[in-house]
Amino acid sequence: MHEQMKRYKMLLEDALAASFFAEGEQDELSQAMRYSLLAGGKRLRGILCLAACEMAGGKLEDALPFAMAIEMIHAYSLIHDDLPAMDNDTMRRGKPTNHVVYGEAMAILAGDGLLTDAFWLMSGVPNARTLDALREVAHAAGSFGMVGGQALDMRFGAPYEGLEAVKAIHRKKTGCLITVPVVAGLMLSGASEREVEQGRQYGWHLGVAFQIIDDLLDLIGDEAQMGKHLGKDEAEEKMTWPAMVGQERARMDAKYETDAAVLALDIFGEKAAFLRQLAMNMLERVN
């Protein structure tokens, strides 16, 4: 597990570090894009894409541009979320946020560039399912998915209320971009429709578990280890899963979702060991 994780992460980090935007590294836009893209992070989304593709017998070189692109989309969403007009965050992964370093205008453009270039990168993959996989990513990232979830979050989940509102926000804002790398990786591997749908179930439950665990860590986590200010959700009276149901019940829900994610992989047998373990390790962080 650990070795395979390191292999995926290094493959991804190396490819991202070698990627190059517009007029070269001297260009301020490229610098701003690279600043956030190469700021570390777990690379969960990219790793899910590589692992799903390899699990189903696909070629890693087909999944790699998608893994990179989804990390680029994730990086853009963080840059825009951190803007003064949005969450107004000044620290992210232990470093000043993009707009603090490059200014608001350049941060907006860096996000726009990462998002657009992500589609350019995906479109270059010579695979029979490239267009289908790209379509899934666009759907997951746009107004039907992540951007829609961010807008929903801004109005506290309305028209939904209580836990239903939290679920709706989680599903769109975080869940979509955790589900889609699994779906895209499987499509590019040539997996059957049934396998793709099981992968979608896995990603779906993993995404819910991820968000509950993230909310829990904001309450109980270690600030230095997380590299960001914690307790912010509580201070801002944000609607989180533990705030709705309590810490105890939130832990149980995270366990239930993790079990459901693991179960969805049955169709892949032994080959799913990595993705199963990944889900279980995530749960370990709050136990």
Next chain:
Amino acid sequence: MHEQMKRYKMLLEDALAASFFAEGEQDELSQAMRYSLLAGGKRLRGILCLAACEMAGGKLEDALPFAMAIEMIHAYSLIHDDLPAMDNDTMRRGKPTNHVVYGEAMAILAGDGLLTDAFWLMSGVPNARTLDALREVAHAAGSFGMVGGQALDMRFGAPYEGLEAVKAIHRKKTGCLITVPVVAGLMLSGASEREVEQGRQYGWHLGVAFQIIDDLLDLIGDEAQMGKHLGKDEAEEKMTWPAMVGQERARMDAKYETDAAVLALDIFGEKAAFLRQLAMNMLERVN
């Protein structure tokens, strides 16, 4: 000419008005996206895509989602350009800009949503060249193209200087998104590589002519007719083509670029009448 223009424009306006984002028309994000997308405008980019496809014998229904998507990308770029952190414009096409109506956060998300959903829309076209055409759009809109041009504009074209700086900004910021609808429309029609390249030349010269003419109109145009504040370039000492070479020479350059655009269409013979006339009519506005 006039009838054909009206037909393309109506086809496009009707399709855009019928398009629907995320949770429906009641949703604030969808409203913000539609507010700017349906705010009128010449629809030059969308019309170029439809006309190029039809000129080369393609099906309008294949080009239509691309025409819509390119208008969505254009609309997003205007929303983000108008933001307080960028150009800080409060009026656009005779109406308050997006962030004035919906607030900065929603305006950022509306732009992000339009950009992402544009790729979703394009990816659904059942055509052998869909992926190639989508790739051209991504390249034209991202850090290699439009977003790169915006960043270049922010630093006054550096490292280029004088007219070279203006050319570099124009080429990327405006030219790419005027060239690419022609290229995409031709690709989707099944045109030959030589035809696509001639279309690219046409779009390229048309884009330069368009920007010179736009700069001239900011100096000599009628504010009520244009629906925006004029003279802003001069007041802000923006680097424009006429500011670099004078009005007289700028007019000559616009004429030269228009002639070059028209010439590039020779390969299409009589079928290019509409695109030729479109270029010549544009030039008429400053003569």
